[in-house]
Amino acid sequence: MQVGREVSKVLAFLLLLGCGLVGCDEDSIEAASATSAVEPAFTPVLMRVLAEPIATPGSDQRWHLVYELELRNATTGHAVLEQVEVRDPVRAMTLAAFSGEDLTQRLQVAGQRVSAALLDTAQFGVLYLHLSFPDESSVPLTLEHRVTAYADAAPPDQKSGISTGGISAVARSPQVVLGPPLRGQRYFAADGCCTAPRHIRALLPLNGEYRLSQRFAIDWEQLDAENRIYVGPRSDPRSYFIYGQEALAVADATVATAVDGLPEATPGEYPQGLNLTEADGNHVILDLGQGVYVLYAHFQPGSVSVRTGDRVQRGQVLGRVGNSGNSLVPHLHLHVMDAPSGLVANGLPYMFDHFRITGINKVGTADFDHAEATGEPVTITPIEPPSDHVNQLPLDLTVIDWLND
Ligand SMILES: [Zn+2]
DSSP states (O other): OOOHHHHHHHHHHHHHHHHHHHSSSSHHHHHHHHOOOOOOOSSSSEEEEESBBBBBBBBTOOEEEEEEEEEEEEESSEEEEEEEEEEETTTEEEEEEEEEEHHHHHEEEETEEEEEEEEEOOOEEEEEEEEESSSSSSSSSSSEEEEEEEEEEEEEEEGGEEEEEEEEEOOOOOOOEOOSOOSSOOOOEETTTTTTTTHOOOOOOTTEEEOOOTTHHHHHHOOOTOOBBBSOOTGGGGGGGTOOOOOEESSSSEEEEEEEOOOOOOOOOOOOOGGGGGOOEEEEEEETTTEEEEEEEEEEOOOOOOOTTTOOOTTTTTEEEEOHHHSSSOOOEEEEESSSSSSOEEOOOOOSOOOEEEOOOOOOOHHHHHHHHHHHOOOOOEEEEEEEEBBOOOTTTEEEEEEOO
16 A cells, blocks of 8 residues: 555656656646657567565665566577666666676576576566665665666667666555564574575465565574574474574564464474475464564464464564474574465565664575584674664674563
């Protein structure tokens, strides 16, 4: 609803720009469309933004845009992508340009990593994009994309060319502010915003559309004083420090879904043979109102303490962190989305109203994966002194203390 308002604001703005050239009565708007016919330009690559990006403040004090650009080769030959520019058409400036290895790394064709930024005949790919800005006023109202590509089947004089498109508004809402989902200290934000691929690239063709409900998901782990995820047998869920922690309602809400009774998997290997409806394991979805829903996944069997339809209050216990569903090790998977389904929804950014960052892993997800596989410590650089954050999204690989009410 709010998002729609942003779109119409931008459309109104673009219309104003158009009528600014020729005067502003209705006749002149018609005249403008009659006289300012767009020059035809052959564009071998067609493009569209899959979901309107929403600007979000992160714990690095920057504003972030995370979104996907679908690119389709509309020719009968190959289209070799050379560069993708993201532009602000209102301010007439280039915001970012991707080429070479950077472009290749961001492109997936039919869900696969590619070794070259090349689209085969009639093939399409999805480019995963992340932009950040120093403050809210720098975030554009609109995005436009320019793709430089070599199309071997294009007319002789147009084999190398620039395709322009993928125009999208940038939303500022909904602004989702949440309370702590857990209690205590030394929680590690794994696979979070804005480049770790496991959640951000979890694009699924569901119910006739692409869905990316996990775009801003975080897998929460807890570390001990030595920054280990578990101590003891790797295959015993009780070895993990987060196992059994109480998950808390992040806001006053209605329980849209509460599922319990699914078994836990043995930590260290993904369970086999799960269907899509079992992926979240024992889980709770809260309805926060205004089209905002929060998913908590992978609870211990028998621990879900709310039922579908219950009203819950911020801070109320919903269940205990476990290892049910499609889970490698015990953790709390939490994300926010625009529909009451863990998968058939569009993932929304969110902020926590108050938290403290005490450390950060500067090595990367591979270091976290190693710690998870071996029981060795995650490599953490302490933040001295710890930094308190208000209304921000904790970014990937940070260590958080929750400041509960
Ligand atoms: Zn997850």
